[in-house]
Amino acid sequence: MNKKILFLLFSLFLSFATRGSGIQPETSVAGFFDLNNSGRKVYNFNVGWRFQRGNPSGAEKIDFDDSRWDIVSTPHTVQLMPAEASGGRNYQGPAWYRKHFIVDETLKDQLINIYFEAAMGKTIIYLNGQKVEEHLGGYLPFSIELTQYGVKAGDKCLIAVLTDNSDDKNFPPGKKQSTLDFTYHGGIYRDVWLIATSKIHISDPNKENKPAGGGIFVHFDEISKKKASISIDTDVLNQSANNENIKIETRLCDADGNVLKTVSSKVNLKRGESKQIKQNIILNNPTLWSPDQPYLYRVESRIIASNGTSLDGGTTRIGLRKAEFRGKDGFWLNDELSDKLIGGNRHQDFAYVGNAMPNSQHWRDAKKLRDAGCRIVRVAHYPQDPSFMDACDELGIFVIVATPGWQYWNKDPKFAELVYEDIRNMIRRDRNHTSVLMWEPILNETRFPLEFSLKAHQITHEEYPYMGAFCVADAHSEGVAENYEVVYGWPKDVGNYKQCIFTREFGENVDDWYAHNTNNRASRSWGERPQVVQALQLAKAYNEMYTQSDQFIGGALWHPFDHQRGYHPDPYWGGLMDAFRQPKYSYYMFKSQVDADLKHPLSETGPMIFIAHEISPFSDQDVTIFTNCDEVRLIVYGKDTLTQKVQKAQYGMPHPPVIFKNVYDFNSMREYPYVQKQWQKVTFVAEGLIDGKVVCSTTKKPSRRSTKLSLRIDNEGRQLYADGSDFVPVICEVTDDEGNVRRLAKEQILFTIEGEGEIIGGSQIGANPRTVEFGSAPVLIRSTITPGKIKVHARVLFEGEHAPTPADIEFETIATNRNLLFLDKPTVNKNSSEAYQRSFNRQLSEEERKKALDEVERQQTEFGQ
Template structure:
């Protein structure tokens, strides 16, 4: 983990943490005096213009009429249903005028790091082009010192971004035939960093095989001991050789010193040297998804009485893929993988998620019981990776690419460079289990596949190397790659490549499961249900996913499980409908399938749970489905007038089984319920109670009642364990529900909810035409995205129906509080109150640059995608 990642505001700690823990956190983040680099948050006060702007790189260019925005930023806010190549594609400009803050080090260097900018970019410093870059998912660093910028100088940064179709660099595929979106903009964080003249290098910028930066690796790991090694690459930017003391200290989770290594070396003038240290430690606390224990490697470089310090979070773990003996973690056979894929798409803002939402997504995936995430189809935000380390989920990191191959050799070179940079960026994360260094669902030459594999070995030449994974049927993969993507049952086939894979003792994993489309063009699918469609579609989705999830729970050894496609609803390029197959909608509101996955977490790892997937409405099914991780479930109706007890059928591994849905036949009868509520006026008796039973004892209980008339509004903030941070970029989801007198959500309510906010926050998309405010209630709720300002404090949200009346639901209020950001900011110059009033975060959807093409051309393009997916078994 780099200092930039630790500076991130998603590390804001809950109030219940002790003062000691908070101090240790600050130490780890290098915020207390005397610790390391100076790092400034550079996200605030960018001027933004969507479209061409001739001469916008010039210092004297008039940008006073441009919007004022904060990064992470998207070039265009989109409606929650904005799929089908409707998002803006083209040029957009960002400009920020600032004064270089006071520096700390003598002859230090100052750089600007963009965590990612979508598409291709030209970056200018004071009107001069300093970098051209291709690709939208990896960091870009600008050396401001080399550009002549000094402390106290007024400086202009101008960035031209372009997310237009461009086949010359990966992914390369036209968005109108793409299964996701190239949402544009500076959509991840921007940081200003000062380092001393003698400093630790950046692994991506150094561009050295298995080199640069800090590289922590291991050997001979067991429960008794482990060998921990750290390579520290130090650069001397001065004209004279420098004597340097490099100290690495291993700290446990409580901050206690475990081991210290110190080396004294001489770094040549204008040169660099890698210092290698390491030793054996006793009784290591081993990292796993069930025990995500993190140590800290504290690196200190002392030269000329100036010290640079870095903290790298690490996890010590061993793993091995043993073919028929399965996957082994920390010396023991590990359970099946129950995983998912993840796109970074979110409602309205596209890819522009703050760090807190990256972490909340990992928490949501963990709550689904997933222990493996395949990132689709590109490297994720560093904050997402940090959260996977901390919360405990393995990761397959994919190089950018999907269904496209360009025969120009430069294209393959760019793919390989992406892979190298991904490994250099993510190699210290204990969560990384596999690299996917090829192009997904793409026919590429064998030479390319073998080169990609060799890169993973060259860039990580040490034991416990994350392995390489790719499709079984792709050229060069079966005989050479460590893990192959296949299907349940392929480990038992008696012919073809599947049989050869068995003979080669290859472990198999399903990279994407759950898709059961009627035909590719229509994309009707049991797995896909918009939350707005209500009870029955969501239930059928949950049951369909339950069946395909059960298929992944095989215990043959070779087959290791699979990854659901896809736990979050998201926008797509080639289809007018968003992908509705998520366990959460695009706002991260749970669907019924979430509770099915949540029931897969055994009580040894979580809590006993029982969930009634039934609304007791006039359209509800007669059967009642219950999801639970208990031994059995007792279901009672009408205050216990009738009850039934059924076992929770379990499949697969005994210690981590798949828990099948419990189906109680012919329980619900609307007309019988009507007898109590209408004729007997005893509506309170109309209820369902489910009790989860383990070893004969009731350990979990839930009650369900049908909703009556809509009478009230109720709000909650989906903060989880992270408060809203006053950094100008952070946001939380606030949900307003329509309820009856008893608090039951009125699922079929169709109210339009109008939100108003008092205090230091704003509603994303307020005043635009994307349907953000007022928001139509769907399945009983209406969400908004509430974004902070840079002022911490209390925020009052008021919700009311758009057209109130005597019998309309009564309004409600909610108060949340934003907390100070633990970082220092570099503000923009010339940003006054009047210009800030124009801040909208992005523009409305009315200015899309989507191209209109003939029906024949559309059919040709879509047929290409369909053929490609069929080629890789996606329609299987």
């Protein structure tokens, strides 16, 4: 066996080893990962919020009676929804959250901030009955400092938050949900943290409001394989009553925490003064970051008092990489011409819970995208959860970060000013993420004036005035082609612009804006034939992203996950995965484009082969195979051996689908089961060959009668944290005696649970019992705040002598690495969480509907495909 084959087999072994290795990725808070004994304390503030939809009078007051309100944990959605609930069926309006808490006695003389990663729409915060903050927009962080309002260690407090996800044209995105291609799911849908620091501390960049300043900003003066020049800007604020002499100590560590370099600077700070201190570290022979080798160094920052005490600090993860867009010469990474950047766009919603996803699910999303070969993600159409950005750094996914907005412009100057604030805030939040390749600072698919386009570009470079700052937008939008570093366009645009060209959204093939019928959108529930059609249509679109031109650098699929939309009654079904992240055939088509010899530390790689055929009575005569090998051998019924080379063009997708014509006929196949034991011969065996050697294989058998249920946990190796908000999908499959999934099964699965967990959703939203679709039924299991075992039991809703037998699965939750700060324990509904599920009838009149859809038609005509 030659060395290439050995390497491929070793890579495959690593892939399987990684899959079961129990990964627990780190989560950053306000831009920092933990640094032991730094002086900064972070508490999980998610647990124990009292919640009520609507706007009861006096809900901000201390003496308001909230005893009958539900007790929930954030991230939280204001209404659980069916998995397919597009067309403005979600609740829009006010909703209140109230949290009673006691400030830890150990935080004496500390500054105490409540940090919200995001809340949807318009948010008003009250502290002990007093209004202290109002925030507009649903996608960026904000915080309140308790100390400035007289709160001290040991105090009992009430924080009341009014959220409102109603349409509002005064702040971005601004567009009504009824004409929107996504959904304004409501609530405090991201994490909330209590952060305690010394009065002398690293500042919050958005509060400090210094262009390219505040907080920690790591940027680079030079990067090559021989040397990296790393600049670390640290902004320190003195809110103590005295002038102070301090030291800023910065250590560069490798991925394992070994210290490589240390620099320190002495600083004198007057009372109330802030200073930004610049430090530089030279690292010889660095390990460079790339999508296939996403190596992350660690920058440890400490503020040290004159007596040697650590006052504040944190860890920033950085990757060292050099990105260059050289126009007609293409995209260069680390002084080498890069492969095409192919990936997808991402909306952040999930089945049932809308946008209220835990950090673990954001990580799993990124992991699944990377496994599918996505090397770039464009966030659509807003900054996304910090944990998703952390995951992209770690997994090797480039990101295009977009400011909130889609197909809407308000001529009121205040609207533009709010967009400019969003641009600054998103850059300050995400500027240290290695994954950020480009900024999209304009409003997507929107007719805006030239002044706005130029100002957005200017602000981006004010906030990031160093190497590696690139703006991207539609080439035909005002001022973009003349000023932006990269333009959105199509392969046909090569030669028309001086910049590199990237397709922001490829794959769509709709008939018209109103119907949205298309062969690239297939609900997983529709079964085998639609999924084959979708996969082959997306393969055609994928193929168009591979051109001979270096100037055309790649594109992002619209859209890898099914998601809800405001303006259409159908969800977007064009995903490689459904809303639960269950794969469709097209997922394997994408995955097959990853070269077999690629080695990646976290992603599933190596030789692969997949049969997109179920051997059912309704299956196609043709058998479609997705593989990253050179040749496919298909063995039919154990006797007929068919072989095809993968027809690779000089330019085009790396590994086109292989289609064996006229292989299958049900009427011929059914002769086998009539002979004793001959039904066992009805198999397709597909073997992938490289250099004439078999390096992978898969077997597909037809499913016979439904005899049992099977359960598996879709956790990508991550354990569930016992923090009251973490959840994980558990997948129930209907199988025959041998474990072959019965894709044509039509059952309802009833789930029950024991131990430290609860089931999200009940019968009103079709969550429990759940109807089997294409052989499976998912359920979402959420942890309690107590670590322990969870046992999930699944059975068919109506049992009988020949009904499929039930199944059980057990797993354990683990303690969170954060202290939970709460007084009220969340309500746990073990088996049918019906809370917040009531339908809200909000119908448009025919005149209103026509007006709304006319607006959509106009916008889609201007910017659509």
